[in-house]
Amino acid sequence: MTYSNLLAVPPVVVAGPARDLSPMPWPYRVAAVELSVVVPFHSADARLEGALKRISEALNSQGISFEVLALSARPGAGSSPELDRMPHTRVVTSTTIEDKGAALHLGFAMARGAWVCFVDIDEDADVDGYAVIEYFHRAREKNL
Numbered sequence: 001m002t003y004s005n006l007l008a009v010p011p012v013v014v015a016g017p018a019r020d021l022s023p024m025p026w027p028y029r030v031a032a033v034e035l036s037v038v039v040p041f042h043s044a045d046a047r048l049e050g051a052l053k054r055i056s057e058a059l060n061s062q063g064i065s066f067e068v069l070a071l072s073a074r075p076g077a078g079s080s081p082e083l084d085r086m087p088h089t090r091v092v093t094s095t096t097i098e099d100k101g102a103a104l105h106l107g108f109a110m111a112r113g114a115w116v117c118f119v120d121i122d123e124d125a126d127v128d129g130y131a132v133i134e135y136f137h138r139a140r141e142k143n144l
Contacts, residue, residue: 035059035066035136036113039121040073040103044080044091051127052086055119058129064136069110071103115139 037055041048052068059066072093079091097103119127
């Protein structure tokens with residue numbers, strides 16, 4: 001069983017750390033992935049690709065181990081070859097995901113990171129990868 005707390009500052013929400021009730025209590029159990037970034041999307045376009053690249057570059061520059069889960073938030077949204085080739089990124093498309101909420105639920109279930117955040121990329125949001133890191137560090141410092 002795990003539980004987590006949320007630090008919400010739009011468009012980034014950081015949840016974590018996932019503390020499980022096992023013989024080796026947190027923080028002694030170290031996850032291979034420190035941060036999972038869940039990103040629901042409606043269309044695989046240049047804006048999404050640019051945002052994911054900025055997030056990946058920022059996390060790499062800080063030496064944070066991470067994964068990006070990009071989930072189609074509507075049936076038939078598809079993917080793109082550029083998204084499929086991005087390192088540390090898993091693209092999930094499914095006809096059973098019908099909305100953003102379903103995409104988030106699946107993304108949270110698939111996340112392997114000790115910390116989980118989601119980034120809401122909508123039409124007018126320009127996501128800064130370093131903002132993701134800032135919120136992540138704030139949550140980690142407060143040990144939510």
